[in-house]
Amino acid sequence: MNIRNDLGWLTIVLLLLTGLITVLIVGAALIRTIRLLRDRRQEQLAAAPRRALLAFVAEGGEEGSEELLAISPRAWRAVEPAAVALLGKVRGDAHRALAEVFEQRGAARRAVAQLRHRDAVHRARAAETLGHLGRPDVIDAIHPLLDDKSPEVRMVAARALGAIGSPASAAPLLAALSRRQMPAHLIAFDLSRIGAGAVPALQAALSDAEPSVRATALNALGLIGSIGSVTAITELLDSESHPDVRLAALTSLGRLGGRSSIAPLRAALDPARTPGLRAAAARSLGEVGGREAAEVLGTLLADPDYHVAHEAAQGLRRLGVPGRRRLQEIAEGVPAGPGAAHARQALALLDLDEGGDQP
Amino acid sequence: MRLLVEVGNDLLLVYFVVLNSCYLALIGLAFVEFGRAQRRRTFSGTDELFRNPLTPAVSLLVPAHNEGPVIVPAVRALTALRFPRFQVVVIDDGSTDDTFERLRAGFDLVEVPYVVPDDVPHHGEVRSVHVARDSPDTLLVVRKRNGGKADALNVGVNLARHELVCMVDADSILDHDALLAVVKPFAEDPLRVVAAGGVVGIVNGCRVSAGRVVDVRMPRQWVVRIQIVEYLRAFLTGRTGWSRLGGLIVISGAFGLFRRDVLVRVGGMALDTVGEDAEVVVRLHRRLREADADYRIVFLPEPISWSQSPSTLRVLGRQRRRWHRGLAEVLQTHRVMIGNPRYGRIGLIALPYYLLFELIAPFVELLALILLPLGLLIGAVNVQFAWRFVLAAYGYGIVVSLAALILEELSFHRYRRWRDITWGFLAAVAENLGYRLLLAPAQVYGVWLAWRGREAVWGTNLRTDFEEPTGR
Incomplete structure (x- = not known):
């Protein structure tokens, strides 16, 4: 059969397509009509309960609970x-x-x-x-x-x-991390919402065999602000080789702060380490702050890696008086050292921070 | 000759059937995906993402070249997005209009002696860097010598200080929660997701207030209405389908999010193509597959970036010439991947599809314009067959466009007025009756320019101010 001479099949296709186009147009109109009617009905049902709900919350829940309990099941849905x-x-x-x-x-x-x-x-x-x-x-x-x-x-x-924030959930959450490859940042936040009650489980997790569990525990400890964990984190850094875990440890030390954080952060700045980890250590040093941190950060402005030098300069910018002094020494040094450009940038931004560059 | 024309016409028939069937299959995949997303909306976890201090921070990169009329409201809208930590980096790529002056006045910019790293290459020299006086860490404006969009983006990548970079067009308006939605896959699957694209909608005709799209409407111009249907079919449903298949190779330059470290590792945006947005995604696929990396590149139908679209055929033709040229350059650059099993679905399905059904389509449309009359002239095709064949081909195309419209109506129903959906139906018909044919010469010319290797330049913008009433 020559398809070009047999027009029957093509006519059938055309009829089918015409029917399909009609069905689609009518279908779309129906879909819209049904949706609009349903939305309107839902809106009517929900309007009064919603007002009662908002009034109840606005009153701090002191009045109006009876009204909410009296809402019909259909309206409540x-x-x-x-x-x-x-x-x-x-x-x-x-x-x-x-x-x-x-x-x-x-x-x-x-x-x-x-x-x-x-x-x-x-x-x-x-x-x-x-x-x-x-x-x-x-x-x-x-x-x-x-x-x-x-x-x-x-x-x-x-x-x-x-x-819910029950301490009893800390261990199951950590266990699920390795078993089910849950997103570490989300779990760390959920663990941090449990608060101080999660700290014993988190500290125990620092010796877990799974790197993602250790990294998550570190992040959660940092978010909780568990100052008492600084020693444990410092000890972990001595032996830890996994880059993600090291990064989490350095970031947490920055969040936790305190003088005892400075030595491990300083050690992490060793040029033999990767630039990413060194930049994280510089950032954390800036968060820890203090005169000693300012000294270390000042030396980093001449670092050959842009990101390490940039983080160090931004860290000094956050340090207030000791940071400004150190930045000025480097920016005004004669002859200008390799870190002078980073220092000038940070000083210009610091002037803006302090409103010192008003027009 | 007669036999040749007969076979040619048969091949045309097969081509149109397969092409539209592919579109329909992608719409089917999008239908499944939209249904899934709709049912899960109530527990999407967006609020938790906003509250979480560990949510990855984002640098929004806004390349700008002569964007004076729109730049200030666009940047103001970006700085007002709902997201925990982000910065906006505007790269003024040698504008000859008042783009920078408007920015300086609008945000009280102050020049700072900034150190610009060179993580990825760029040609155009950086002239100065400025920050907003009252929020120096939120808005950064860099002025550079003109070097093209990709060049501007690379300077932006160098200056970006956050782990994710989001490329946004200067004439775009992002939905208030768009950044949260597009970052979500990175938070949920941080080790594998390297890039994500959001859908681009057309803002022409919509009511815009305080940097937000408050009422989605069809515009007056038919050429834009047709583009809206085309965007729904090709971008919204098409890319959702490709994403579902694991074969997404285009993330729109108007709204794409990338891991900065991975972008730096592959060398940033290519400076020798006008299709830098598609090229970088294909290059990511190529490098990551060659490294046997476990990765994902995803598309999200929910967060929207609203962009102005050409409202005249002349400007539209120039846009399509540029797009097709970009596609040709990408396929030429990465031709080793096409049909190569080493690159999995990208090499075996996505790239061959783009070659056969995107790049070649305008050639086939024009060929049909020649072959069918020729067949009639020499008696190789009978008239009865010819008109039925043409109607069937266009009818199938209309079914596909209508299916995309209905899917939008079912899932997002952004166009609320009855007259808008009526115009949408009419535009779905018009798209198939001549619109594609009108654009085909420009697209073919774009392929020719790619073949000749002419230098790439920014497209001319014919922007209108966002604050002007664009709706009725």
């Missing part, structure tokens, strides 16, 4: 996404009062039941709600989700545990 989002944003008394309303409406009970739902989206939403509610008694139900087959559920579970 319409406003629930906004209510859950609000629960995650408000703090203090308003949060406690709103969480109590959720409890009384059975939200916590429903969420716990949904943690085992076969659909990952339901499991994640349930964990998110429980995290916002901040109920320590449900952490045992959430811990298994750290091993969920869905990476999104695992992340939401970790976030929920961070929001």
